[in-house]
Amino acid sequence: MLNHILSILIFFPALAAMLGFIIHKDSIRAYGVAIAAIEFALSLWLWFSFDSSASGMQFMENLPLVPAFGINYILGVDGISLFIIILASFFTMIGIASLTDTKNEKNMIVTLLFLQMTMAGVFAALDGIVFYIFWELSLVPMLYIIGAWGGPLRIYASVKFFLYTFTGSLVMLVGMLFMAYFYYQATGAWSFAILDWYRLILPESFQLWLFAAFFIGFAIKVPMFPFHTWLPYAHGQAPTIGSVILAAILLKMGTYAFIRFSLPMFPDASVFFMFPIAVLAIIMVIYTAMVAYAQEDVKQVVAYSSVSHMGIIILGTFALNVEGITGSIFLMIAHGVVSGALFLLVGVIYDRRHTKMMSEFGGLAHVMPRYATIFGLMLMASVGMPLTINFVGEFLSLLGFYKQSHILTLLAGTAIIVGAIYMLAAYKKMFFGEVTNEKNKNLPDVSKRELLALIPLSIITIWLGIYPKPILAPINNSVESIVQLMHDKSITNEAKTRIPNLVKGAEIAKTSEQGAH
Amino acid sequence: MFEAIAFYLFAFLTTVMFFITVTTTQALHALTALAAGMIFISAFFFILGADFLGAIQIVVYSGAVMALYAFGMMFFDTTRDVKEKNGNKFIVFGLSIIAAVLIVVIFAAPMVSTNIVALHPMIEGAGNTQELGMVLFTKYLVPFEVAAVMLLVAMVAGIVLAGKKMDLSLTLMNDAEIIDAKKEQHKKVL
Amino acid sequence: MELYLYLALFSPLAGSLFAGLFGASPRTKIAGVVPSLLLLLSFVSSTVLLIYILSGGEKVHVEMMTWMATGDLYIPFGFIVDQVSVTMMMVVTLVSTVVHFYSIGYMDHDKGFNRFFSYLSAFVFSMMILVMSDNFAGLFIGWEGVGLCSWLLIGFWYHKESATWAANEAFIMNRIADLGMLIGIFLVYWNTGSLQYDQVFATVGSLDKEVLTWMGIFLFIGAMGKSAQFPLHTWLADAMEGPTPVSALIHAATMVTAGVYLVVRANPLYDLIPNVGLFIASLGAFVALFAASMALVNRDMKRIIAYSTLSQLGYMFVAAGLGAYWVALFHLMAHAFFKALLFLGAGNVMHAMHNELDPFKMGGLRKVMKGTFIMMTLASVALAGIYPFAGFFSKDLILEVGFVENHYIIYTVLLFTAGLTAFYSFRLVALIFHGEERYKLFGIHPHEAYKFMLVAMSPLLLLAIIAGSFKMTYFEMVTAVLPATEYHVHSAIAYWIMTIGTQLFVILAIAFAYKKYANNKVKVPDGTSKMENNLCYKTLSNQYYIPYIYEEYLVKPYRELSSVFWKQVDMKVVDATVDGIAGIIYAGGEKTRVMQSGNLSTMLKWMVAGTIGLLSFAVVFGLAVRYSGEIKIILSGLGV
């Protein structure tokens, strides 16, 4: 079973979702929670069976799909993808558990389970096309979630979300086809296997173009400035659960893909584009933080804050050293937890008041002290308070990028200032002051069910902030192998100097050889 | 010389006839001009030694097709003046003239291609019809048969479309109405 | 000893969590008492450690566990108790124990009693981490932790707009500095490959001067924020919105001195870059004067004390910047005692006056608040630096340092500031406790604070009086890790002239203050007097218009720019571009769909037109190919 655990992780929720159609609507939530819990347990099992000291892919599966065209169903996890998979199943679980009364609950839960399939698939796929399949497929449930359960602009938002991402990923697909073609030219056989692609050393000009093609797909997903405008709409209109999963997992697909594809495949291009991308990332950090500050809707604040944080993740990724990349991966998880929690929190108040405008609130700390406390905790995590999960990631990301550019890091570092500004301002507007709005006087504090979702997140937030090692170590191992691979593959002098040499080459070669067969 | 005179004469006549066909407002004139043009075309066939074609041109076109059109014209009662609203004449004539000029520009120049081998050369001493028959029933047997199918299709199609069947919509009628209609039809046939 | 270390470190955390358990429940004494007792435990442990260190024990260095490790980076949770940190631990635990006990009384009637103790203990925990950490990252944890607690505590009365505003201001301003700190840490890491103090300081010597300078600057920027040095000073005065015990603990005794602690801790670094040190000293001197001047005219009791704190921090930086680290640390300690005392006294007054802060509305309180009166007066004396109180030893030492190091301008400034300090301190005392009982005009019935609060304050009083006598013991202890420079004016005569001169100057200033404010003629100012309309007075009372400038030229533009970014740039440019592309495509469809008019004739025309289009292209192409030879000749004839 362990040999196929990834396939089970991917397809178990999908099969369960199919079965879900026949389950009576009164029992569907229990069913959903049970399935998601099993899925989560499976993902934990994956973690426990995972050899943290190894750097290569584990639990690999390889089934021919269209061998004539080099498409194979290849799965595998390493330290980079492992935790995002776990995070995904975790969020699906608490997302379903904390669902508040929604119409068509059954459809929602079935959709969420499908979404879980695609999320697990994206992060476990080691074949370009299989990756692409899940990547695109993940849009569909999200489209439905936003479009069917969203706010007044839901259709616009969902269609925008879908088309924008879809467009970007089609460009990426062309890039993948080129990659496969180059592989074909080099070896005489088609292959879409990522580990095969790792072995290709492309001329720099090719790298630049391909990097650009992949970049568009990923950048829109992340979303990077100036491709980010779908995100506020999507978040603004999505129901709570949609925002949570969107922010926590779906956005990570883009940054994950940068690390999985762009960096190891195009090391020279990565170095070439490092500064332009860093500049974009800094714009993301500062500009979107300012935009967040100007928002009137608390959910939009969190939405824009996501963009801002994604900027740091990008920056860490393009630090191109172990510290930065490890940090960015950790920050992906951290941001997943924190922004997921923040969206859940926004959902809590939205359920009570059916508005998200900050001007409607004020003084909530009086009426909902527990809520205010948890919100405060997440806020502090969001602004990167040490000993919370976010800090580790942000610190490492910035630390890593500092090696590449001092000035840009200084600019990016303003994240901790501007982040504090909009977050504190929002918190002040909502929680501080006197309760002025009559409607807020008798709001109930967070319920047990809501706590069920929020408390684990709070615990994770602090636990991983204090003791990130269990996650950091496996990530570190895998990142080291990627960095080494990049160093070995790079052809320009600039890249050779920018990407550190860790002298662990032999091990990497072995891994990619395993992957090829 | 005779050939040249004949060519130009018939070329002139055909052109004029066809021009009348497409421009006149009198449907009857158009029909007549078309028929005349067809007959003049058959002249070319004779000139070019395609006697069989000349014959069937007259028979099929001037005979059958024209008869059909004439019937149609009567049916549609288009013997009157045809009122046609035409917007931009320039588009119509302009486009056509451009087309003509363009092609003529090319066709005016002789072809320089060589290597043309007659696949089915004219056979010395055989009549055109015989020659044609020879090729038609060997090489072109299949197209010939398919053409037969095509004619069958056309026939069936013509019958289906023009026949009584399409007058009623069985889609929109209910069962009782259909039975009534059938009885009605039956009576008429009897 | 490790046990004591952990006890000292974690008992505040335990206290905080314990009080936090009662966070949502109604006020209960136990939520205050238990943390206080736990803090007492922490204090006792610290004392044990102090005695251990004093008795010549080795540094206690523990590594609890790994925090972050990736690549070459390795950051543990490591703690060190050496001479410097034990000093800080003593100060922190002592003052906070006092403040805790005091708060049990002070916060007695507050709804958020439990919450308060939770925050307060959390603060102490953070502060302990800050001072005990053995690496920069740990320092940063504490650094941010105290910032967080400061935010929580300033904004403790979150229903007050001003309080929450001040809290946010403090947090954000500190964050600006923290960025500098962070960059400094990055610099340290990438240049030395480690963040452990011992490893870092072992390698700084071999580094490039320029790198070291930058390191020093960035770390000091961090210190500037925490210690509220110009231009990041405005938050400190505003932070007085918090409960008074908080001001005493955080904004006088402990947190604000963290900057000084950082510079002291990083002394091997700063020793190598005297230019930066001089800058620090100059800035310190400037702030000392600058803050004192604002205190002169202020009409808010707590703000006056806050400016005084600021001013004293300036003194400390002067010492630290000039390399007299032990002096800075000594003044830090002494200052903590008397300033905390002053604040707590002010808290008593506030309680008595029903949160009235304007000393002009008080007067004559010595009759009803004898204990407080005595304590505050003595604390002010200590602050003014009158022999033999603690301030004399520490502050005069700094003046001497300035003098000995030949920085006469700094010396002069500090001397002058000492006079100002005495003046505003006693202006405050005089206004509060002497003269007419102006409060009666406002119908207030003051009363003395609980006995046990006064008792709780008494250790501070004691220390404020006698701390100076520990000078030599202290010197011997800390110089084990800090540069052991003794500062003595070369000639004994000069020394005496200076000392006595200073004392006289200060006493004169006190006398002047008393003369002006301790009489019955003092009126509640109504903004009409000549003095109040004086430009100088206005500038000072408006804090040199700096808050105004910040508001007008930083905050507002930021807010407006944000709004522009959102409404103009994001919505109208970035998003509109995306929507515009979609819109153009869609409009293209709407516009061109007329092509499909449904009219057969049009359709046929399109078909013919398409063919003609192709034909034209074909003919052009065909002719070009056919006559390519000729075309080439013509073109070459044209000289193309």
Add this chain to the structure above:
Amino acid sequence: MIEPVNVSLASLNLMTLAPMLIPIVGALLILVIDIFKVGLDKTLYVSISLLFLLMDFSALLGSAGVFTQDGIMMGVFNVMLIDGLAILSQFIIVGASMLFIPLALTHKRFHEFSYPEFFALFLFMIAGFQFMVATDNLILVFVGLETSSLALYTLVAMHNRDKSFEAAVKYFTMGALAAGFFSFGAMIFYALTGSVEISQIAAVLAANKYVDIAYVLVGVVFMLASFGFKLSLVPFHTWAPDVYEGASASMAGFMSIVPKIAAFVVAMRLFEFLIHSGVVWLEIVLYSFVILTMTAANIWALVQTDVKRMLAYSSVSHAGFVMAAILIGTTQSNSALFLYWILFSFTNLGSFSMLWISRQKHLPLHQMSDHSYDKFAGMVQTSPVAASIMGLFMLSLAGVPPFALFWGKLYLISSAVTGGYTILAFIMALNSAIAGYYYLKLIVYMFMKEPVMGNDGHVYVSNATIALKSIIGFAAIGTIFAFVALNPLLELITAFVYNSGY
């Protein structure tokens, strides 16, 4: 005198004719039955048609078997040409027809199915298409084309509504013009080479090194115009939306697949050798056609309010997409064409069948047309399964993986990449994105809008029978699990195309 001709039966290779003869026999049988007994139920005729198509299919399997062994077959005086293209396209033609003919078994009565002639014409039409693809003789192409076209016009008209007549007349008239273009084009090639056989034309032109390039181009123009009409390339596409709208949904679906694959094969035979001999002009023109057709049709599809019309434009766009394969002209691209079209058949079969089962006889007042978007609003609430299936087909059409059409797109774009048409590849990708919008629009209506008043959901399946449902189920399964069959399919197609010399 004419010598008598001796022909041995074996040399005729009559087996090459077998697949085409079977439907003709079937059609004749239907006509004969009708003579003897009037008013038989449509199920009989459907079964007969299916039976003969099945036989046809088996015959094709036989041909395929022979082809894999012996390679290209010529038959009946070398008029018939059975190569990989012919076999593959006939598989598609016959296979798709087999799937479409049961759509006659509707729950409601429709005029055309009451007449056996419908089925006879249908079978004749299939035969016509088969002839068209199984030869490289332009005469037979022409005759086959006309046979099928004439039958098709009639089939469209037999739906017996004003709109369907209008559609048929439009289709017919434009078809007549296209026929004129075809004959003119053929004439030019004949004038150039003295032959009407494509292989011969190619040989002669090559021998002459294309000296008369201007002539060639004019010939190509007219051929392009003629096939542009059949393949609905912009600006020759104008019939498509109207005819699709006028015809019944089942017939529209059929038209979107079968006639086009026949035309594609002929176009491939005709243009491929020209492209390979370096006629730059043709490359430019085809390039523009491809881009124009894809993009313009997409843009027009965006603004449609009727689903069927939208699907019509979408089919036009897909045709443009596939035309790229001919432009690229590599073995991979030609294989991609067939792969794409097979997968497209499944998807389009499904989507048009879904429209077909929701066909009402009378238009409700609030509805502008038969299949306006409004009609599908909130469909998920009343018939979730149907909505999901329809959504599935839309996603497949949009190219969302892993549904059928994605693989077609993937392989086709890949062939563009491989063939060196980078820009084209990106344009194709971007066009897929534009297309996403209008497919999504239907999904939005079905899943995210509230139903129109008075729509109880019955309408969506009002026309459904077991037969139709099975067809839809089949199409859905084919669409979802396309990837299972992909590898053998791809290998087969590639082998067939490669062995035919394309």
Add this chain to the structure above:
Amino acid sequence: MEIGLNHYLVLSTLLFAIGLIGVMRRKNLLLLFFATEILLNSVNIAFAAISHYYGDLTGQLFVFFVIAIAASEVAVGLGLLIVWHKRHGNIDLDHMSTMRG
């Protein structure tokens, strides 16, 4: 004044152009069908001429088939017109634009 193949081709082209004029100009469907006949006929001339000049019979065969096709088209076309006429009483294509866009 030898009449060559090109003469016939040009003639054929001219007639074809006239046919195009008719196709585009005519609104009466019946008369439009006349124009399509002209198109086919013009091509027939060219085929016959090519056949003549090349001494090859294929062209004539093509003509033969074109004539057959033309005849079939007339049958179907007229059939369609009749149905339309029965329903609408006209065969003017301007009345035939219910579908658009």
